[in-house]
Amino acid sequence: MQLSAAIQDRVHAFLGGNPDEAVLRWIFRSAVMVTAVALAADLAGMNGWIGRPDPAAEVRRDTPSPDLPSLLPQVPLPAIPDGDKRLTPRPQADGLMAKPMTFELVGGGRLMATGTITPGISEAFAAEIAKRGDYIKTVVLNSPGGSVTDALAMGRLIRDKNFATEIESGKYCASSCPLVFAGGVERRVGDKAILGVHQVAAVGHAGAVPRDEMNVAQNISARCQRHLGDMGINLQVWVHAMETPHDKLFVFKPEELKSLNLVTTAAVPPAAAPRPVPGKVRS
Known part of the structure; x- marks a missing residue:
């Protein structure tokens, strides 16, 4: 000018x-x-005394801030097909199933293990095996799962003792319970029995750093995979677990139980309720 x-x-x-x-x-x-x-x-x-443009206003709400690490995975998880009948709501345990697991030795060398795998229950299981191991041939499971650490210990002890495992017709073994079931040298699942898995969850304390809880969950997941591999189970089982939200349950079809080597032999046909062994009481 x-x-x-x-x-x-x-x-x-x-x-x-x-x-x-x-x-x-x-x-x-x-x-x-x-x-x-x-x-x-x-x-x-x-100080907000006068208006000024906000650069963040130009950023979409679902765009992560470049200055802060995202707490959600950046790689999309595999999608689970809608309408897959194997994916069901996680069953809510009640009655005996909601209580700490109990053990009862019945005829035919069958140890009935019923209820939730609570923290420390693997020690009670080991004590039961120490007292009655000579009589036990098969551990019969009916459980909604629970503590992964205890389930791993129970499954390992079952394998060390060369016991078989079984889920009776109409019963179920879910969440961490399949880790116990995997320990059997022979594994049987009855007609209409349910065997299901889902993701593990790290239970952290108040104020825990999210990435520390993720490290715990990843460590547990690695231990579960190693356990399944050691037991001769196809690791595709754990892929299904990791794909399934914690509030759902992936239920295996009969043909999958065989193809993934979860089942090694046919289940014993349903029979009359077994009688407790005389002199043996429930733990």
């Missing part, structure tokens, strides 16, 4: 009538004033 002739004359007159030092002082004071005005504007904007 061209300055008017009058303004140009005034500027020339000012510069001509002032020594160099005075001109420099004038320039310095002008720069200081401009800087002060800019700092005041920034301060007012930071």
Whole structure:
């Protein structure tokens, strides 16, 4: 833009009538004033005294902040087909199933293990085996699952003792219970029995860092995979577990039980309720 002739004359007159030092002082004071005005504007904007544009307003709500790590996986999990009848709501345990697991030795060398795998129950199981191991041939499971650590210990002890495992017709073994079932040298599942899995969950304490809980869950998952592999189970079983939300249950079809080597032999046909062994009481 061209300055008017009058303004140009005034500027020339000012510069001509002032020594160099005075001109420099004038320039310095002008720069200081401009800087002060800019700092005041920034301060007012930071404290909300005046409006200022918000760069975040241009970012979509579902776009993660580049400065903060996302707490959700960035890689999409495999989708589970809608309407898959194997994916069912996780059963809510009640009655005996909601109580800590109990053990009862009945005829035919069958140890009935019924109820929730609560923390520390593997020690009670080991004590039961120590007392009655000579009589036990098969551990019969009916459980909604529970403590993964205890389930792993129970499954390992079953394998060490060369016991068989079984799920009777119409009964179920869910969540961590299949880890116990996997320990059997022979594994049988009755007609209409349910064997199902889902994701493991790390139960953290208040104030726990999310990534620490994730480390715990990943460590548990690795132990479960190693256990299944050691027991001769196809690791596709654990893939199904990791694909299934914790509030759901992936139920294996009969042909899958065989193809994944979860089942090694046909189940014994349903029979009359077995009688407890005389002199043996429930633990």
